[in-house]
Amino acid sequence: MSDSAIPAAAELDTLRAAVVQAAARHGWTAVTEAAAALPQPDDRTVLLCASPKADVPALAERLRTCLDGREPLSASLESLHADPGPALSANRVVLALGCAELLGPEAAEAAAALAARPPGTVVVVLTGAEALTGDGDLDLVARRIWRLLYAGPDEQWAGGDPEWLLWTGAEAPEVLRERLARDAAALEERLTGEVAAPAGLQADRIAHLLDLASGLIAEQTRARPADPAQRRAGQGAAARIALTDGRRGLLRTLDGEAAAAEQEVAAALRMLEQDLLRDVKRFLESHREELSEPARVRSLVGSCVDRGVGRWAATTGPGLRARAARIDFAVSELFHQLDEALRACGATPGSVGAVSPVSLDGALLASVNPSAGRAAPGRSAGMATEVVVGGVLGAAAGAVLTSGLGTVLGAGVGAAAGGMLHHRQAEQQLVRATAYGRDAVRKRVAGLSETVPGAVRREVGALRRAVEQTLDRAGRELNVLCPPQDSGRDAPEAAPATGRGATAEAAAELDALRRRLAAVTI
Numbered sequence: 001m002s003d004s005a006i007p008a009a010a011e012l013d014t015l016r017a018a019v020v021q022a023a024a025r026h027g028w029t030a031v032t033e034a035a036a037a038l039p040q041p042d043d044r045t046v047l048l049c050a051s052p053k054a055d056v057p058a059l060a061e062r063l064r065t066c067l068d069g070r071e072p073l074s075a076s077l078e079s080l081h082a083d084p085g086p087a088l089s090a091n092r093v094v095l096a097l098g099c100a101e102l103l104g105p106e107a108a109e110a111a112a113a114l115a116a117r118p119p120g121t122v123v124v125v126l127t128g129a130e131a132l133t134g135d136g137d138l139d140l141v142a143r144r145i146w147r148l149l150y151a152g153p154d155e156q157w158a159g160g161d162p163e164w165l166l167w168t169g170a171e172a173p174e175v176l177r178e179r180l181a182r183d184a185a186a187l188e189e190r191l192t193g194e195v196a197a198p199a200g201l202q203a204d205r206i207a208h209l210l211d212l213a214s215g216l217i218a219e220q221t222r223a224r225p226a227d228p229a230q231r232r233a234g235q236g237a238a239a240r241i242a243l244t245d246g247r248r249g250l251l252r253t254l255d256g257e258a259a260a261a262e263q264e265v266a267a268a269l270r271m272l273e274q275d276l277l278r279d280v281k282r283f284l285e286s287h288r289e290e291l292s293e294p295a296r297v298r299s300l301v302g303s304c305v306d307r308g309v310g311r312w313a314a315t316t317g318p319g320l321r322a323r324a325a326r327i328d329f330a331v332s333e334l335f336h337q338l339d340e341a342l343r344a345c346g347a348t349p350g351s352v353g354a355v356s357p358v359s360l361d362g363a364l365l366a367s368v369n370p371s372a373g374r375a376a377p378g379r380s381a382g383m384a385t386e387v388v389v390g391g392v393l394g395a396a397a398g399a400v401l402t403s404g405l406g407t408v409l410g411a412g413v414g415a416a417a418g419g420m421l422h423h424r425q426a427e428q429q430l431v432r433a434t435a436y437g438r439d440a441v442r443k444r445v446a447g448l449s450e451t452v453p454g455a456v457r458r459e460v461g462a463l464r465r466a467v468e469q470t471l472d473r474a475g476r477e478l479n480v481l482c483p484p485q486d487s488g489r490d491a492p493e494a495a496p497a498t499g500r501g502a503t504a505e506a507a508a509e510l511d512a513l514r515r516r517l518a519a520v521t522i
Contacts, residue, residue, distance in 0.1 A: 008199040008520055008521060008522050009199050009202065011520050012199055012202040012203060012206060012520060013202075015206055015513070015516055015517060015520070016035065016038075016202070016205070016206055016209070018513060018516070019031065019035065019206060019209050019210065019213075019513055020032065020035050022213070022506075022509050022510070022513060023035065023209075023213065025509075026213075026216075026505075026506040026509070028212070028213050028216050028506075030212050030216060031209050031212045031213050031216070034085055034089075034208070034209055034212055035209055037085070037089045038088070038089055038205055039089060039090065039091055039197075041091070041195070041196060041197040042091075042195050042196075043091050043195065044067070044070070044091075044092075044195050045070075045072075045073060045090055045091065045092070046063060046067060046070075046072040046073070046090065046092045046093070046094055046191065047072065047073045047074070047075060047086065047087060047089075047090035047092070047093045047094070048060060048063060048072045048073065048074045048075075048093075048094050048096060049074075049075050049076070049077060049080060049087060049093055049094065049095050049096065049110075049111075049114055050074065050076065050077070050095075050096040050097075051077055051096065051097045051098060051101055051103055051107060051111065052076075052101070052107070053098035053101040053128075054096040054097055054098050054101070054127045054128075055096075055098070055127035055128055055167075055168075055169050056074070056096065057169075058127075058169025059094075059096055059125065059127055059167060059169065060072060060074070061169075062167075062169070062184075062187070063094065063191065066187070066188050066191040066192055067191060072094070073086070073090065075087065076107075077103070077106070077107040077110040077111055077114075078104075078106055078107055078110070080110045080113075080114070081106040081107065081109055081110040082106075084110075084113065084208065085208065087113075087114060087117075088201075088204060088205050088208050091121060091195055091196070091197050091201070092121060092122075092123075092191075092195065093114055093117060093121060093122045093123070094122075094123050094125055095111060095114045095115060095122060095123070095124045095125065096125050096127055097111065097124070097125070097126055097127070097145070097148075098126070098127055098128050099126045099127065099128040099129060099131060099132060099141050099166075100128065100131060100141075101128075103148065108148055111148065111149060112148065112149050112150075115149040115150065117200075117201065117204075118198045118200035118201050118204075119198075120196065120198065121197075121198065121201050123165060123187065123190050123191075124145070124149065124163065124164035124165065125164065125165050125166075125167050125187065126141065126145065126164055126165070126166050126167065127167050127168065127169070128168065129166045129167060129168040129172070129173075129176060129180060130168045130170040130171060130172065130173060132166075132173065132176060133173065133175070134173075134175045134176075135175075138166075138176075138179075145164055158263075158264065158267045165183040165184075165186055165187050166179055166180055166183045167180070167183060167184065167187065168180060199520075199522045200522050203517065203520060203522055206517055207517060210510060210513060210514055210517065213506075213510050214241070214510060217503060217506050217507050217510060220503045220506070232345065232346075232482055233482065233504040233507070233508065234503060234504045234507050235341075235344045235345050235482065236345055236478065236481070236482025236483075236484070237482075237504065237507035237508045237510070237511045238341065238344075238507065239338070239341035239342060239344065239345055239478050239482065240475075240478065240484065240511045240514075240515075241507075241510065241511050241514055242337055242338060242341045243338060243341070243471065243474060243475055243478065244511070244514050244515050244518050245514060245518075246334040246337060246338060246471075247334075247468075247471050247518070248518045249334075250330055250331065250334050250467065251464065251467075251468075253326075253327065253330045254327060254330075254460055254463065254464050254467070257323050257326060257327050257460070258456060258457060258460040260323065261320055261323050261360055261456050261460075262453045262456055262457070264316075264319055264320070264323075265316065265320075265364075265452050265453055265456065266449070266453070268312065268315075268316045269445055269448055269449055269452070272308065272309070272312045272445060272448075273441060273442065273445040275308060275312075276304075276305060276308045276309075276441040276444070276445070277438055277441055279304060279308055280301060280304050280305065280434070280437035280438065280440075280441055281434050281437070281438075283300065283304040283437075284297075284300060284301070284304075284430060284433050284434055284437055285430065287300055288426055288429075288430050289426070291426070291429040291430060291433045292429060297433045297436060298436075300433075301433070301436060301437045301440050302440070304437070305437075305440060305441060305444050309368050309444065309448070310368070312368075313364055313365060313368045316364060317361040317364055317365065318361070320360035320361045320363075320364055320456075321360065321361040323360055324357070324358045324359060324360040324361065327358050327460070327463070328357045328358060331355060331463070331467060332354070335352045335353070335354060335355075335470070338352050338471075338474055339351060339352040342474065342477065342478060342481070345478060345481040345482045346481050346482075347477060347478075347481060351474070351477060352470065352474050353470055353473075355463060355466040355467055355470060356463075356466065358459055358460060358463045359459060360456055360459060360460075362459075363452070363455035363456050363458070363459045364452055364455070364456075366455060367448065367451040367452040367454075367455045368448060368452070484508070484511070
């Protein structure tokens with residue numbers, strides 16, 4: 001565990017205890033029971049979460065072997081969609097899916113939620129590998145599982161090997177035996193290794209307890225009418241919960257989309273470099289008769305690289321534009337929800353306001369513009385002195401050879417010798433020009449590798465600052481309209497509150513607990 005994770009773990013332990021105390025005070029029985037069901041950090045129990053067509057019996061037998069005979073718990077994906085509690089009550093989860101299985105919406109959502117657990121707490125196992133015939137089938141499975149578990153909306157597959165293990169209980173195909181053996185060993189290592197409950201998992205568990213409490217408060221609110229003062233207090237508490245949870249979720253979305261955009265750009269730049277290196281070589285070969293002048297070589301290389309970068313920007317821009325649209329939608333949705341919550345507290349419509357949309361493709365286009373300076377290919381050192389006109393050397397050699405020969409013979413030999421030297425010199429010019437072109441490509445891509453991700457970070461960073469300023473302003477307005485009721489961290493334990501005003505008090509304490517969870521740095 002890192003140094004930064006230690007205080008987070010201690011703070012989360014304290015916060016979980018505070019949630020349990022609040023549950024006792026307010027009669028949140030479901031929260032008390034769910035908290036009691038949470039395991040110790042070193043609990044070695046494994047929960048097997050399987051899709052309908054996963055090979056559960058054979059895999060469960062393998063898990064029992066790895067667990068020294070201990071029986072793994074089991075749950076279906078459909079049941080976890082309705083109640084994620086059993087998955088949160090296990091330190092380790094094995095998510096079993098069929099290689100060629102298509103999941104329904106609820107099962108797919110539950111599977112994606114399990115795959116998003118903190119590293120080391122979930123293993124994704126694809127059963128039925130005996131039906132695969134080779135690398136082509138593996139690639140199709142990889143694409144499908146990536147899209148099911150890891151891909152964002154409209155995100156495109158960029159290759160790579162997702163974090164899943166291949167498994168079969170039947171005879172393994174010859175072409176996959178090495179992969180299957182490696183994955184079987186990896187599964188055993190994961191199941192027999194050290195068990196830990198990282199801070200991220202603890203935070204997810206506390207968030208689930210608070211969600212349960214929120215549902216109980218909502219039921220109590222519907223069941224018990226409140227006077228105007230209590231209603232206003234409850235509306236204020238609900239608005240603070242929406243503000244706190246919305247801020248946390250939106251900032252996570254911004255960070256996640258920014259990181260994904262940078263990864264998308266990095267992968268695209270790697271492909272761009274490969275394409276440009278190939279294109280420059282072919283382009284110079286088609287202009288080999290124009291390579292005697294350094295200025296012409298620089299012009300040819302520059303035009304080829306500029307066209308390639310332009311095509312790259314045109315194909316990369318739509319993906320960034322779609323990602324920016326998701327960011328803008330998330331911002332507008334949160335601001336709309338907060339505006340409704342503030343209106344319930346007495347604010348005027350539109351009080352939250354708006355922020356300027358993010359333009360990731362605009363940041364890309366600004367970065368690839370050669371007029372920006374950094375991106376334009378530079379002059380290769382020594383280019384002007386190394387490119388020599390082959391015709392001059394050929395003519396000089398012909399003159400030397402004809403000095404001691406007859407006119408006809410000397411002319412023929414001189415022409416032949418000059419032609420050979422001209423051809424050799426042309427090939428040398430092509431080699432040097434190609435080396436210059438490769439150097440220019442690498443410099444251009446290196447420049448883009450700094451400028452484009454930097455521009456994306458600045459664009460998202462500017463939006464993040466604007467969003468935080470807007471949310472801070474909304475929070476101040478909310479405090480004026482509905483002053484917070486300080487429940488205190490160390491409120492004394494008491495019997496479950498049932499009298500008038502109990503719901504507003506519970507909502508205020510839940511709001512305070514959510515703010516404490518949001519403040520924990522993991």
